[in-house]
Amino acid sequence: MPVSPMPPPSDKPPLLPSWRAWYWLVLGALAVEVAFFTYLTRSFAP
């Protein structure tokens, strides 16, 4: 049975306008964390 990864059209996320916005939020948070960790590493490096 062929299956598609597309979600049903009625599947709207809460709070943010689209799922794409949620995904970017998670990936953006990761980018901010990596940037913060890089700052900590370089600021306090021996």
Next chain:
Amino acid sequence: MSFLDWLVLGGTLLFIVGYGTWRTRRAGNSLDGYLLGGRQARWWGVGLSIMATQASAVTFLSLPGQAYADGMRFIQFYFGLPLAMVLIAVVAVPIYSRLGVYTAYEFLQTRFDRRTRTLAAGLFLVQRGFSNGLSLYAPALVLSAILGWDTTLTVCLLGAVMITYTVSGGTRAVTVTQQGQMAVIFTGMVVAGYLLVHYLPAGVGFTDALHVAGRMGKLNLVDFNFDWENRYNFWTGMTGGLFLALSYFGTDQSQVQRYLSGQSVTQSRLGLLLNGLVKVPMQFGILLIGVLLFVFYLFQPAPLSFNRPVYEQVRLSSAAAPEMTRLEKEYAQVQQAQQEAATALVAARHAQDAPSQAQAEQRLQTTQAAAAGLRTDWKALVQRTAPTADAKDTDYVFLSFVLRYLPQGVVGLLLAVVLSAALGSASSGLNSLGSTTVIDLYRPFTRRPLALCTDKHLVRVSRGATVGWGLLGVGFALFAARMENLIQAVNILGSLFYGTILGIFAVAFFQKHVHGRAVFWAAMITQVATLLAFWLTDIAYLWYNVLGCFLVMGLAELLERTSSSSSSGPLSPADTGSQPN
């Protein structure tokens, strides 16, 4: 431990388990209710359950110790996780949800055939069945070493509690108890972090601690230099870590079952994304506790070894006595010098005196090198005196601090954190073993007439399988106590199978033209090749997740193209895993 600690520990665990069992006492009326909690979980319940499943007792015992010894570079291991959460939310969740499956492996029968499903389910049962027992054994080992608790009794008690509530309330009981367990875990870690900063000497604040830790190379959070031999850098985290997270969260039933229990695709997806948002900061917090411990012990005397039983074993050996006396005397001197240098470094920082700061830093590094040298001598002494003893003591650093320095009541709370983590993680594993056994092995192969395969019967079989796997796990944990290197071997075992399982799912999702026969043989060849590579080469085990996945995908493509007869395509809907068969 004081009476208050016992009260907090026992009260916390009994309340969480008792409440979870009572709340879910009617969960076993239907198969859907028992295996997926009636698909009623909200996003925060799904997210907390996913986090509690991953966070085992080892997380809270090993991670602070690892940061204490090696700095925070382990955080990079989690960088691939948020990306994996997004990919699973986009690709896997809608498919699993639409098919209404109970296990991830049911989908493989829908997409390929029964034997591919059975192969994947079998690989999962082997690796999870063995590793689940160790979720109980690891904390029992550390608690027996530090508190003198009997390992066998601890494993049996934890096992009995876990089996009782998992069998009684199924997935719903696991989810409800995990919510309480995560609340205890978060509270305990925040309290521990606060008290650690509070216990630093007067005049040494949080930023001073970070400054000192950074100067000693402990804030090594990100390393962008690529090196095959360096297990933890940005690139291994974003590749090996990503593939490991995809395998674990996308194909391991202990995790898939958490988000299959979501009320809708929306709730399941949000649960996964919550994990993607919280996991990295949470691990950062746990590692930061380890770094603060390092700073704390710059100002306070640390033992030569945090592993007390091994320390006592060597101390009582008359042959080791002269060397032991020398090491202890020199270690005390080095610690005194270390404390003076650390105090001078903080004072110079406050005075903004750069030359004095550089001088104090140099002195501190010298004392650190001297302390490291003495610890190496100590390990050599342990090897000579007690060759079978484990000289590594990082797993004992955090609990040793808790027992020695934290006030009454908080000790009980932090022991509850460790045991909650053990129960939360192991109960999910057990729950998924019972589900996979009944859905992927029992139901497709039973000769019982279809009319008699009622929900009630399948729930009874699932309960029996859960008890069986629970007892096997406890038995394996007790057996592991007699095998020194078994823990590491079983941890590696997971990575040896995950690559193949992920490869099967990757073909299912992304190579739509590949049929069952091609992927089945590709998986078989990959599994054999992975095991041979493990025995014959020195490839770091994290890479098996990546290599195994790509090998299955490549071989399946090749076999599909070369074999004109590979036409064992998807079965008709009547034969799929969605139907009782």
